[in-house]
Amino acid sequence: MARYIFITGGVVSSLGKGIASAALGALLESRGYRVRLRKLDPYLNVDPGTMSPMQHGEVFVTDDGAETDLDLGHYERFTGRPANRMDNITTGRIYKDIIARERRGDYLGATIQVIPHVTDAIKAFILDGNEDYDFVLCEIGGTVGDIEALPFFEAIRQLGNDLPRNGAIYIHLTLMPYIPTAGELKTKPTQHSVRELRAIGIQPDILMVRADRNVPAEERRKLSQFCNVRPSAVIQALDVATIYDVPIAYHNQGLDDEVLAAFGIDPAPKPNLKRWTSVVDGIRNPEGEVTIAIVGKYTGLKDAYKSLIEALQHGGIANRVKVKLDWIESEIFEQEDPAPYLERVNGILVPGGFGERGSEGKMLAARFARQHKVPYFGICFGMQMAVIEAARALAGIEKASSTEFGPTDEPVVGLMTEWMKGNELEQRAAEGDLGGTMRLGAYDAVLKEGSKIAKIYGGTRISERHRHRYEVNRSYREKLEEKGMVFAGMSPDGLLPETVEFADHPWFIGVQYHPELKSRPFAPHPLFASFIEAAVEQSRLV
Structure with a gap:
């Protein structure tokens, strides 16, 4: 029987509930133990797919094509278990389903209300499909007191009574601020947050207190007394040098022991943390350093590239080097010469994105990498811009462009209207809905025998996660290959270009998919490991 752990947050947002949940998992x-992690988001969007990266951060895509919260990326990276569309739910998706059922008459004339209909739907989602797991961790987005989160708090309160005794526990993550003028950490925000939670009917079993310094024993005693938790259940969650320190740090604070004790599991199996000590050792003791320029359009919010940042670090772990990131807004290159920005880096990465803004700057970054033999990694939009740049500069197609930017006589990149997903034909219209209509999730690709990318993967058949609406037009393939750009990967039916590379370049690869989504600290993605290896080689030439 699965046991349930509900993780809530208080005082302020962005305290790291996702990392805490992933680390506990x-x-x-x-x-x-067999563990499943799930995220319950209170916002009204059906999913984050149409939300601005500058507002919501990265959209994490699962194998089955769900556009989900970025915390699911943390879950996958920390546990290695692939998430799916049933691991993330939003208020919008709950209401959409309830309204559709009401229109069909499924409620037999009943008045539809938050209690019981909305809360029952949330509970059904939480309980569904957990037969194969020992623990199910459910993170509630936002903070206690948010009006939109109330149905979720009510649902998990009810589950505490619905489940068998010792079937569920509650963990509350809060902030303990340090007031410099007073010279002390303050417990009052946490006390107020727990009081708010208890007013809803939820008594936390464990308190996780985020602080920037050690919490004195007296403050921990005060929190225990006023928040009605055991003294050993007040866990300090301190800042660490890298997120991969978090599992070990929480274990040293006794978090996992306290969780198992709350469930009455005694004696508990001993942990094996060798995987994490090895990862942390690789980060703490690098044998060199490389600098990678990320030329993007959402660089003002690093969470927009969360999986990318982690995958580059994984590549550093694989090569035992520190990866220093140089963030460059692509629009700068449209006013200034890229050379002063790029001549000092060891690799250039142009990530995914949408829209025309900054596209010319991304092309100029690809041109600099191609001409100066700097390792280049183009992901999704970054591959498309590299192809358009090559079409203009090498193939003489001066008006090469993308239909994403408007009508063009040379649609080197164009809107996909149909593609195969397994044995089914997927179709989209240009004027259709934006939400959930891209080529999403895992698709196979066939790599050219002997190509650089096939050697990196160690095979010619791969499966990677996609999230795009536009595709390189294969009609231009012959012209581009005459100029040295190799279409090294194609969809199994041969219709959709998946990867490109230059055979005469040390490392210049573009991919239509998002390999960063499948990278793990203990299993770095081969493309990122190879890219950082090429950057190391480039650093030796400087």
């Missing part, structure tokens, strides 16, 4: 896995 990793700790439970280290003891041999």
Whole structure:
């Protein structure tokens, strides 16, 4: 029987509930338990797919094509278990389903209300499909007190009574601020947050207190007394040098022991943390350093590239080097010469994106990398811009462009209207809805025998996650290959270009998919490991 752990947040947002949930999942896995992590988001969007990266951060895509919260990326990276569309739910998706059922008459004339209909739908989602797991961790987005989160808090309160005794526990993550003028950490915000939670009917079993310094024993005693939790259940969650320190740090604070004790599990299996000590050792003790320029259009919010940042770090772990990131807004290159920005870096990465803004700057970054033999990694939009740049500069197609930017006589990149997903034909219209209509999720690709990318993967058949609406037009393939750009990967039916490369370049690869989504600290993605290896080689030439 699955046991449930509900993780809530208080005082302020962005405290790291996602990392805390992922780290706890990793700790439970280290003891041999089967773990599932799920995210419940209170916002009214059906999913984050149409939300601006500058507002919501990265959209994490699962194998089955769900556009989900970026915390699911943390879950996958820390546990290695692939997430799916049933691991993330939003208020919008809950209401959409309830309204559709009401229109069909499924409620037999009943008045539809938040309680019981909305809360029952949330509970059904939480309980569904957990037969194969020992622990199910459910993170509630936002903070206690948010009006939109109330149905979720009510649902998990009810589940505490619905489940068998010792079937569920509650963990509350809060902030303990340090007031410099007073010279002390303050417990009052946490006390107020717990009081708000208890007013809803939820008594936390464990408090996780985020602080920038050690919490004195007296303050921990005060929190225990006023928040009605055991003294050992007040866990300090301190800042660490890298997020991969978090599982070990929480274990040293006794988090996993306290969780198992709350469930009455005694004796508990011993943890095996060798995987995490090895990862942390690789980060703490690098044998060199490389600088990678990320030329993007959402660089003002690093969470927009969360999986990318982590995958580059994984590549550094694989090569035992520190990866320093140089963030460059692509629009700068449309006013200034890219050379002063790029001549000092060891690799250039142009990530995914949408829209025309900054596209010319991304092309200029690709041109600099191509001409100066700097390792180049183009992902999704970054591949498309590299292809358009090559079409203009090498193939003489001066008006080469993308239909994403408007009508063009030379649609080197164009809107996809149909593609195969398994044995089914997917079709889209240019004027159709934006939400959930891209080529999403895992698709196979066939790599050219002997190509650079096939050697990196160690095979010619791969499966990677996609999220795009536009595609390189294969009609231009012959002209581009005459100029040295190799279409090294294609969809199995041969219709959709998946990867490009230059055979005469040390490392110049573009991919239509998002390999960063499948990289893990203990299993770096081969493309990122190879890209950082090429950057190391380039650094030796400077």
